[in-house]
Amino acid sequence: MPFRLIHVVAFSCVLLFYMNSFSSAEQLHSFTPSDRLPISGHLTIKTGNSVREVALADLETLPMHEVTASITVEEPIKTFEGILLRDVLAYLGALDAEEITVRGNDAYAASIPQKDWKTWPVLLATRSEGKPLTLRQRGPARVIYPMQDFEELNHRRYRNRSVWMVQEIQW
Template identity: 30%
Template sequence: MRMQKLSGSAFAAFLLTLPSFGFAQAILTISTPEQSASFTLEELLEMPQTTVVTKNDYVDHPAAFQGPLLRAILETFEIDRHADLNMIALNDFNSTVPAADAFDYDVILAVLRDGEGMTVRNKGPIWVIYPMDEHPELRDDAYNNRLVWQLKEISVE
């Protein structure tokens, strides 16, 4: 058998011709002192979904955001309403969010905006969304700082 060397660009071109195996990649990690779990987009979409139609300081018009309730995820991990959640974005921006917000309001981990997945460029794949149009008290800078986009991790300590 005769072997030939492939240049880097030829090898890259070859790899692009291979079929995609669709391996699901974890996009969210939730960790507490007792446990940690990671979720793929598919797993987040399989959870019961809530739609919040709202606008905020970062969108020009009301949009329909869809995703699992943050409260449901916190309950799964037995995270108390008195806990603080460290929300960490892909760019390492972080915001401390009281878990009570999730129990007092329908805060969602939005994975769809107007029925479409959100790219990193468009604040995805996960954007923490508050129902601001339903609760005028949420239209405040304190809550705007909790609208973490490109969310990658929720850490509870």
């Protein structure tokens, strides 16, 4: 019987040690993405039966623009830099598409109608405050509507179209 008790005590000690080593948020913080590490990336472009990859670095050779915005209540207003969605779509050969579907790597997808990119300076942001977007900033690319500049965009419909962690564009 004492032999079994020793095993139970030893197992309990190991279990407590394991649980305590992961109980603090500070210790778990090391498992979350860093604000300082940019994500290199590319987008998957799907048109009909065609699939191709486009590097974000290639898109950043197009004229860059800024939009100051806050997409969610918990996110502060920031300056985002990137390429106008209409310029991205012209580069991809999709400027005349009726709508596109933008999908994030979290499987969230939103349809963006042509009217949006032709009416407003909707941005495919790749940077914030001059630095590449990190995963924590919902990068490597985000669709940003200029809600602070156009009152009519401050609506749930446009917030829902503000896809983050963009990995795919399809039309």
